[in-house]
Amino acid sequence: MSIAHTIRVVEVGPRDGLQNEASIVPVAARIALIRLLIDAGLKTVEAGSFVSPRWVPQMAGTDRVLAGLDPDGDVALPVLVPNLKGLEAARAAGAETVAVFAAATESFSRANLNADRATAMGRFAEVIAAAMAGGARVRGYVSCAVHCPYEGWVAPDAAADLAARLVELGCYEVSLCDTTGQGTPERAEAMISAALARVPAARLAVHFHDTGGRALDNTERAIEQGITTVDSAIAGLGGCPYSPGAAGNLATEKLVARLTALGFDTGIDLSALGRARDFIRRELGRTH
Numbered sequence: 707m708s709i710a711h712t713i714r715v716v717e718v719g720p721r722d723g724l725q726n727e728a729s730i731v732p733v734a735a736r737i738a739l740i741r742l743l744i745d746a747g748l749k750t751v752e753a754g755s756f757v758s759p760r761w762v763p764q765m766a767g768t769d770r771v772l773a774g775l776d777p778d779g780d781v782a783l784p785v786l787v788p789n790l791k792g793l794e795a796a797r798a799a800g801a802e803t804v805a806v807f808a809a810a811t812e813s814f815s816r817a818n819l820n821a822d823r824a825t826a827m828g829r830f831a832e833v834i835a836a837a838m839a840g841g842a843r844v845r846g847y848v849s850c851a852v853h854c855p856y857e858g859w860v861a862p863d864a865a866a867d868l869a870a871r872l873v874e875l876g877c878y879e880v881s882l883c884d885t886t887g888q889g890t891p892e893r894a895e896a897m898i899s900a901a902l903a904r905v906p907a908a909r910l911a912v913h914f915h916d917t918g919g920r921a922l923d924n925t926e927r928a929i930e931q932g933i934t935t936v937d938s939a940i941a942g943l944g945g946c947p948y949s950p951g952a953a954g955n956l957a958t959e960k961l962v963a964r965l966t967a968l969g970f971d972t973g974i975d976l977s978a979l980g981r982a983r984d985f986i987r988r989e990l991g992r993t994h
Contacts, residue, residue, distance in 0.1 A: 713970045714750070714935045715961060716881070716911060717743050719986070720771075721752035721786060723943025723955055725764045727990060733767040735989050737774040742985055743940060744781055746978035748958075752805070755786035756795045769799035784845050788819070793833050797840055804837050806830045807847035807883075808872065810865045813856035814849060814885075827871065834875045846872035846880040847913070852889035852897050859893070862900035870904035879909055881937055884924065887917025887954070891927040898931050911935035914956050916942065921956035922964050929970075936961060941983045941992075959983050 720740050724731055731739075736754070743751050753775070754768030768785055777783060784803040787793045796804050808823070808830055809815035815823045834844045850857075851865035869880045882901060884894065894914070901910055912928040912935075914921035925936055939955035962974050987993075 711969075711971055712934065713929065713965050713972055715748060715958065715965075715972050715974060716935060716937045717748045717751040717940060717958055718913070718937050718955065719743070719752075719939035719941065719943040719958065721754050721765070721784075722937075723939035723941075725755065725762050726944040726954065727764060729990050730764050730766075731986075731989055733770045733774070735986075736767075736771050739940070739982060739986050739989075740771070740775060740783070742978070742982035744777055746982055747972070747974040749780060749973070750782045750784065753783040753785050753801075755788075756792035756799075756801075757786065757788050769795065772799045772801060782843075787833060787837075789829055790833055790836060793837055793842075797837075797842065801842065803843045803845065804833075805845040805847060806833055806872075806877075807849055808868055809854075810848055810850045810860050810868050811854040811857045814854050817856065818849070830872070831875050834872075834877065838876050844877050846875075846877035847883055848872070848880060849883045849885045851882040852884040852893050853886045855886050860897075862897045865897050866900035866904045869901050869910065873905050873909055877909075879911055879935065880905065881911040881913045881935075883913040883937075884915055884921075887915030887921065889914065889918070889924050890920060891923050894924040895927050895931065898928050898933060902931065907932040907934065911937055913937035915944075915954055916956050917954065922960065925956065925961065926964075926968075940979070941986050943986065957983075 755765045759766035782803045784805045785801045787804045819826045848868045872880045914924045938958040938961045940958045942957035944954035
């Protein structure tokens with residue numbers, strides 16, 4: 707299999723990263739962070755989510771974040787929406803790209819979506835259909851694609867089937883997430899191979915957490931299989947809710963540095979990316 711020379715990096719720090727941080731970053735700082743990320747060359751940056759602030763106070767004010775941004779036409783700012791109410795709020799705020807996430811296991815779905823998988827998928831089908839009818843694009847996420855904190859290792863076909871279903875419903879892209887960061891290159895390869903049997907590589911992305919310190923190795927294995935889109939979070943934002951004190955999301959600056967060393971083109975300026983990293987570290991009061 708030929709390996710693409712260009713890798714697209716999707717920045718998830720302002721949403722997936724910050725929503726798992728203990729500190730609440732003000733709207734103005736979130737806007738400034740996203741501007742720095744765009745200035746560094748990132749073309750897709752998750753801007754926030756339209757979930758109840760009672761459940762995720764870190765994401766309150768996402769409508770004001772979007773209002774404070776005026777990106778070029780080639781920059782996408784996806785926002786997570788959990789249901790039709792969230793979609794309505796996102797569209798009212800001007801969101802042109804929304805995201806939904808489904809769980810590969812029953813236990814994780816019940817714990818995080820408060821619904822069994824069948825009920826949750828019915829809800830997502832409504833959201834995707836309504837979003838597309840209104841002219842919005844939809845990105846899908848498959849959480850626990852490799853490992854579940856409640857059920858252990860996940861069968862590759864379970865993640866693949868869910869990814870295929872999301873594509874059938876209309877998602878332009880589905881990101882396969884190693885939510886707990888327990889994945890190994892071998893398990894990642896098995897999961898991706900199963901997904902590729904159902905979904906074209908161009909419609910898939912990978913999203914590795916670095917809890918086990920293997921995110922970069924897992925990413926390389928995914929690229930070797932033909933994946934060309936990788937999620938990451940500036941400064942490794944997010945921690946890991948299942949392993950206190952452990953590293954969370956794959957850090958964008960580490961990903962871009964590795965990809966550059968391997969000869970891939972990302973279109974991202976590492977120096978500018980460093981400024982974004984330093985900015986959010988200061989906002990969070992981190993010294994390293």
